[in-house]
Amino acid sequence: SQTIHQWPATLVQPVGSPLSLECTVEGTSNPNLYWYRQAAGRGLQLLFYSVGIGQISSEVPQNLSASRPQDRQFILSSKKLLLSDSGFYLCAWGTGAYEQYFGPGTRLTVT
Amino acid sequence: AQSVTQLDSQVPVFEEAPVELRCNYSSSVSVYLFWYVQYPNQGLQLLLKYLSGSTLVESINGFEAEFNKSQTSFHLRKPSVHISDTAEYFCAVTESPPYSGAGSYQLTFGKGTKLSVIP
Numbered sequence: 070s071q072t073i074h075q076w077p078a079t080l081v082q083p084v085g086s087p088l089s090l091e092c093t094v095e096g097t098s099n100p101n102l103y104w105y106r107q108a109a110g111r112g113l114q115l116l117f118y119s120v121g122i123g124q125i126s127s128e129v130p131q132n133l134s135a136s137r138p139q140d141r142q143f144i145l146s147s148k149k150l151l152l153s154d155s156g157f158y159l160c161a162w163g164t165g166a167y168e169q170y171f172g173p174g175t176r177l178t179v180t
Numbered sequence: 181a182q183s184v185t186q187l188d189s190q191v192p193v194f195e196e197a198p199v200e201l202r203c204n205y206s207s208s209v210s211v212y213l214f215w216y217v218q219y220p221n222q223g224l225q226l227l228l229k230y231l232s233g234s235t236l237v238e239s240i241n242g243f244e245a246e247f248n249k250s251q252t253s254f255h256l257r258k259p260s261v262h263i264s265d266t267a268e269y270f271c272a273v274t275e276s277p278p279y280s281g282a283g284s285y286q287l288t289f290g291k292g293t294k295l296s297v298i299p
Contacts, residue, residue, distance in 0.1 A: 112291035112292055113224075114264070115287075118285060118286065151294055157221075167212065167229075167231070168287075171216075171223035171225070176221065
């Protein structure tokens with residue numbers, strides 16, 4: 070069966086510090102991978118998605134970036150965090166136009 | 181492009197009462213529809229999905245949703261709720277094949293409905 074992992078589970082970072090969130094998927098090959106951010110009262114915002122290694126599409130201009138160095142690994146990064154980057158970050162995987170499966174999430178607080 | 185409207189941001193309901201969470205979508209192409217549930221500080225879990233076939237779909241924990249193409253709706257219902265159903269529920273839509281172009285791998289989510297079950 071497929072499993073998706075995210076770490077860390079929680080993170081408190083000062084403004085201006087770098088960020089690296091990692092997501093890995095087990096039990097499937099060549100999945101589509103997604104990063105979402107969930108801020109209070111704002112629903113889910115798609116940040117990035119990837120249909121293959123090295124292929125990243127950005128949905129929202131911001132100071133975040135994503136990379137996919139391996140087939141089942143998706144990394145969300147920032148060089149300098151802003152207060153507005155606080156939120157709940159969710160990674161998901163899917164196969165084409167069907168449902169997506171979500172990881173447990175990372176709670177990021179920027180202070 | 182698709183859009184999803186969840187008409188109620190919060191729905192309080194007493195335990196063992198019925199509930200309906202409303203979802204309407206907008207799309208110029210055929211769609212697949214989904215309901216997800218999110219418990220506090222957890223990821224989203226797929227509750228049920230409509231891809232094709234019967235317009236009434238059911239989950240293993242008593243929820244059901246009916247796809248109504250003419251009204252572009254996919255409302256979620258449960259005849260008798262439990263305390264454990266307290267969570268946030270998200271409706272989502274994606275384009276179904278054949279695809280019109282780029283972005284066909286994306287889900288478009290509604291803003292969510294918080295269901296609070298009152299003892």
